[in-house]
Amino acid sequence: MSKSEMVVLREELVKAVSSLRNLEKDFVLCQKNAEQRELEAALKADKQARLIDEQARLIDEQARTIRQLRDELEKTDKHIKAKDARLGYYESPNQPTSAKSLFNNERRAFRRKEMGNEQADSKAGAKPGHAGTSHHDSPVRKVRYNVDRCEKCSSANLRKIRPINKSMREFDGDYMHIICIGLIIERAVCKCGHTSVAKNPSTVGTCFGPKALGVILLYHAKRCTDQTIANFMEELYDLKIGRSSLWNARIAIKNELEGQYRQILDHIRDSDYLNIDESVIKINSKNGRIWLATARDATYIVASPHRTKAAADEYFSALYDVPAVHDSYKVYNSSFTTNQECWVHILRFSEGFAIKQGGHYKIQHRRLNAFYSDIKKMDTADEPTILDLDKRLREIISSYPEKDPVRTRLENALPNLFTYLRVPGMPPHNNRAELELRDTAVLQANTRHKLVTPEGMHVFSVMLSFSRTCQNLKLNIWKSFVVSRFVSDWNMFESGLPPTMPYAP
Numbered sequence: 001m002s003k004s005e006m007v008v009l010r011e012e013l014v015k016a017v018s019s020l021r022n023l024e025k026d027f028v029l030c031q032k033n034a035e036q037r038e039l040e041a042a043l044k045a046d047k048q049a050r051l052i053d054e055q056a057r058l059i060d061e062q063a064r065t066i067r068q069l070r071d072e073l074e075k076t077d078k079h080i081k082a083k084d085a086r087l088g089y090y091e092s093p094n095q096p097t098s099a100k101s102l103f104n105n106e107r108r109a110f111r112r113k114e115m116g117n118e119q120a121d122s123k124a125g126a127k128p129g130h131a132g133t134s135h136h137d138s139p140v141r142k143v144r145y146n147v148d149r150c151e152k153c154s155s156a157n158l159r160k161i162r163p164i165n166k167s168m169r170e171f172d173g174d175y176m177h178i179i180c181i182g183l184i185i186e187r188a189v190c191k192c193g194h195t196s197v198a199k200n201p202s203t204v205g206t207c208f209g210p211k212a213l214g215v216i217l218l219y220h221a222k223r224c225t226d227q228t229i230a231n232f233m234e235e236l237y238d239l240k241i242g243r244s245s246l247w248n249a250r251i252a253i254k255n256e257l258e259g260q261y262r263q264i265l266d267h268i269r270d271s272d273y274l275n276i277d278e279s280v281i282k283i284n285s286k287n288g289r290i291w292l293a294t295a296r297d298a299t300y301i302v303a304s305p306h307r308t309k310a311a312a313d314e315y316f317s318a319l320y321d322v323p324a325v326h327d328s329y330k331v332y333n334s335s336f337t338t339n340q341e342c343w344v345h346i347l348r349f350s351e352g353f354a355i356k357q358g359g360h361y362k363i364q365h366r367r368l369n370a371f372y373s374d375i376k377k378m379d380t381a382d383e384p385t386i387l388d389l390d391k392r393l394r395e396i397i398s399s400y401p402e403k404d405p406v407r408t409r410l411e412n413a414l415p416n417l418f419t420y421l422r423v424p425g426m427p428p429h430n431n432r433a434e435l436e437l438r439d440t441a442v443l444q445a446n447t448r449h450k451l452v453t454p455e456g457m458h459v460f461s462v463m464l465s466f467s468r469t470c471q472n473l474k475l476n477i478w479k480s481f482v483v484s485r486f487v488s489d490w491n492m493f494e495s496g497l498p499p500t501m502p503y504a505p
Contacts, residue, residue: 138180139182141179142182143182143184144184145186145199145200147187147196149196150188150192150196151194152194152196153194155190155191158188159189160186160187160188161187161189161195162187164197165183166200166202167180167183167207168180168181168201168202169208169239170209170210170211171237176236176237177237177238178212178233178237178238178239183200185197186198203252203256204252205255206245206248206252208249211478213253213256213481214478214481216229216246216250217253217463217477217478218477220250221464226243226247229246230246251455251459254462254463256481257466258462264465264466264469265318267295267296268298269322271298271322272323273324274294274319274322274323274324275295275427275433276292276293276325277291277436278329279437281303283305283452286305288303288304289303289305289307289311290302290304291304291311291315293316293433294432294472295322297472297473299436299465300465301440301464301468303461305457307331308331309331309334320335322336323419324336324340325340325426325430325433326340326433327345327430328346328412338419339416340417340420340423340426341417342428344429344430345430346413346417347365349409350406367399371392379425380422380424396410436468440464440467
């Protein structure tokens with residue numbers, strides 16, 4: 001074979017190899033395409049299968065739900081039909097079920113056979129009722145109250161108009177018995193256009209007279225519940241009374257004592273110093289507060305759902321210029337201009353650490369207690385003496401470690417621990433306010449149930465403030481309430497026995 005033929009054969013061989021490689025590439029590509037199409041087909045089939053399964057599951061659930069609803073609907077239809085049939089059986093739907101029940105119908109048919117028609121159809125008869133608790137409004141006697149002069153211009157030229165007829169339940173003279181008294185209250189129109197009404201002992205908003213209201217107030221001050229007051233009124237005074245009547249009576253008492261309530265606050269504002277404290281009380285099932293401020297013989301009480309500075313500003317902003325003795329509550333320190341922090345609270349705080357920790361805290365508590373025993377006997381002191389006491393106390397404080405809780409408490413209270421030496425008569429402790437809270441507000445809160453609405457809180461505050469102030473002054477609460485109808489200033493608390501009532505029934 002020549003050289004040229006060899007060249008030709010090599011070229012043909014190269015072409016053949018190239019063709020084979022191209023064919024191989026085409027084959028591999030076709031194979032990959034086929035596998036991809038098979039995979040896509042499988043995925044599509046699997047997706048369709050899952051979709052079909054999900055649709056089948058939803059159809060089964062819907063069918064099951066439809067069956068359940070159909071069963072419930074059938075039961076409801078049967079129940080409604082049974083009720084309709086039972087209601088249709090009665091001639092009157094207001095008849096009791098025992099009067100014409102289906103069982104009684106069968107029993108009546110049985111008795112007709114056994115005992116005869118007359119006994120079978122006889123009725124048992126209605127049960128005897130009870131006397132009830134309604135009041136008889138027929139007055140035992142009637143009292144007329146005349147109007148002679150105009151209340152505005154004092155003119156006697158009046159034109160009488162139709163009087164007001166009102167029933168009032170009041171004590172029958174000096175007897176322990178409450179009766180119904182008919183009041184005929186005259187009215188007259190003056191030429192000036194003013195309508196005058198005769199003065200009378202009735203109270204707006206209640207059927208009780210002033211003496212009966214005074215008894216309710218007295219029982220309230222003695223921590224009696226509504227049910228106890230109702231029992232006393234029935235057993236002692238022959239008068240049945242409900243809770244709504246008692247609530248209306250308390251509102252009327254509150255309205256009568258609003259002037260005295262404001263006078264108590266004014267009296268505390270004019271005092272040299274005051275004691276203030278607060279305690280927890282349940283209001284609407286939450287922790288509220290009873291605030292109490294007392295000075296000399298006056299006690300001002302407020303029930304509030306909050307223990308915030310806004311609440312203190314609302315009730316006691318008029319007292320912020322009066323020197324105050326209190327615990328270390330920050331609202332007091334930031335509100336009152338002159339403060340005396342309670343030494344008993346500080347000693348109690350130190351005592352807690354002495355009991356729990358012992359050792360150094362016990363020694364320092366003894367030093368604090370001895371220091372307080374020396375200074376509590378002092379009523380007043382000059383500035384050099386106060387500075388010397390301040391120096392001694394700082395020495396005790398410095399014996400505590402840095403950032404110690406007792407040291408921090410003492411350092412924060414130090415500017416307000418010797419104020420009582422500058423204000424004559426001021427005590428170094430807040431025992432008076434705490435005792436007032438314990439003896440009145442806290443014990444009262446255990447028997448009260450009307451501390452829900454703002455009106456109920458205000459009624460509670462007014463009645464308790466008046467009662468406690470009378471007790472401080474050793475005055476009879478009942479007599480003082482009667483006096484309050486004629487005297488509306490602080491002189492009422494100093495007037496002693498009540499004056500003669502000008503329009504007593």
